[in-house]
Amino acid sequence: MDGVTALNERLANARRVTVMTGAGVSAASGVPTFRGADGLWRTFRAEDLATPEAFDRDPLLVWEWYDWRRKLIAECRPNPAHEVLAAWSANAGFTLITQNVDGLHEAAGTRGIIRFHGSIWELRCADACGLAPWQDRRAPLPVLPPRCPGCGGLARPGVVWFGEAIDRGVLMRCGAAVSCDVFLSVGTSSIVYPAAGLAHAARDTGAFTAEINPTATDAAAALDLAIAAPAEKVLPLLRWSALKA
Ligand SMILES: NC(=O)c1ccc[n+]([C@@H]2O[C@H](COP(=O)([O-])OP(=O)(O)OC[C@H]3O[C@@H](n4cnc5c(N)ncnc54)[C@H](O)[C@@H]3O)[C@@H](O)[C@H]2O)c1
Numbered sequence: 608m609d610g611v612t613a614l615n616e617r618l619a620n621a622r623r624v625t626v627m628t629g630a631g632v633s634a635a636s637g638v639p640t641f642r643g644a645d646g647l648w649r650t651f652r653a654e655d656l657a658t659p660e661a662f663d664r665d666p667l668l669v670w671e672w673y674d675w676r677r678k679l680i681a682e683c684r685p686n687p688a689h690e691v692l693a694a695w696s697a698n699a700g701f702t703l704i705t706q707n708v709d710g711l712h713e714a715a716g717t718r719g720i721i722r723f724h725g726s727i728w729e730l731r732c733a734d735a736c737g738l739a740p741w742q743d744r745r746a747p748l749p750v751l752p753p754r755c756p757g758c759g760g761l762a763r764p765g766v767v768w769f770g771e772a773i774d775r776g777v778l779m780r781c782g783a784a785v786s787c788d789v790f791l792s793v794g795t796s797s798i799v800y801p802a803a804g805l806a807h808a809a810r811d812t813g814a815f816t817a818e819i820n821p822t823a824t825d826a827a828a829a830l831d832l833a834i835a836a837p838a839e840k841v842l843p844l845l846r847w848s849a850l851k852a
């Protein structure tokens with residue numbers, strides 16, 4: 608496969624490897640991407656539902672969509688791409704940043720994940736009453752929209768919506784992780800900022816940067832290498848065992 612040998616040569620000399628994943632890494636597990644042909648729910652586009660404005664306008668509609676996605680994801684299992692990254696995560700020099708909210712990297716046993724956009728399995732108070740976010744893996748949820756056990760107001764999904772800020776702690780951890788030897792951007796359309804900027808930040812620190820995506824993205828031109836093939840086919844061909852410091 609074009610590019611795999613070149614990437615393996617870089618990995619052979621890499622102490623620090625950072626991988627950023629997007630929805631494409633879970634496509635082979637059956638989780639629909641936002642921008643693929645299967646990204647529509649009823650007649651809505653994800654971009655029109657995953658926003659604070661949509662939730663303010665119609666929380667039940669937004670929750671019906673999330674409940675549908677939670678039911679769908681609950682049936683999905685990690686694929687070989689998740690498994691390779693989980694094995695790499697046993698190395699101290701490895702960091703996984705994911706934009707995915709599906710929990711499949713966690714299910715594969717990946718350590719130390721930086722969840723850029725939160726988790727679909729976490730809920731929090733929509734009014735920020737002070738109650739800490741809580742886990743709820745029930746799919747379907749028994750009552751829609753779910754309520755905050757602290758104040759009785761509306762609960763919301765513990766994910767970052769379009770137009771919302773990324774957690775400061777997450778950004779700081781990402782800032783440290785972009786300083787690496789090899790940075791891989793896997794299965795992301797690289798449209799959504801600030802996540803899309805991380806590969807460029809990595810290249811600015813001197814990292815070798817590569818994209819793995821069956822459809823090369825516009826961002827790929829600015830990277831060192833683009834491998835135009837699915838994540839679940841490419842990652843099992845890559846070899847990395849961290850060098851001793
Ligand atoms: N699984 C999830 O948790 C999930 C699913 C959909 C969207 N989202 C959220 O939506 C936002 C969308 O951005 P995004 O860039 O992650 O997704 P996206 O839907 O915008 O893009 C998906 C990308 O994956 C590529 N792709 C498709 N199949 C692939 C495969 N087998 N291997 C590798 N790449 C493949 C596509 O070409 C596309 O570029 C993210 O912030 C994320 O939080 C999450």
Ligand SMILES: [Zn+2]
Binds near residue numbers: 732733755
């Ligand atoms: Zn509350």
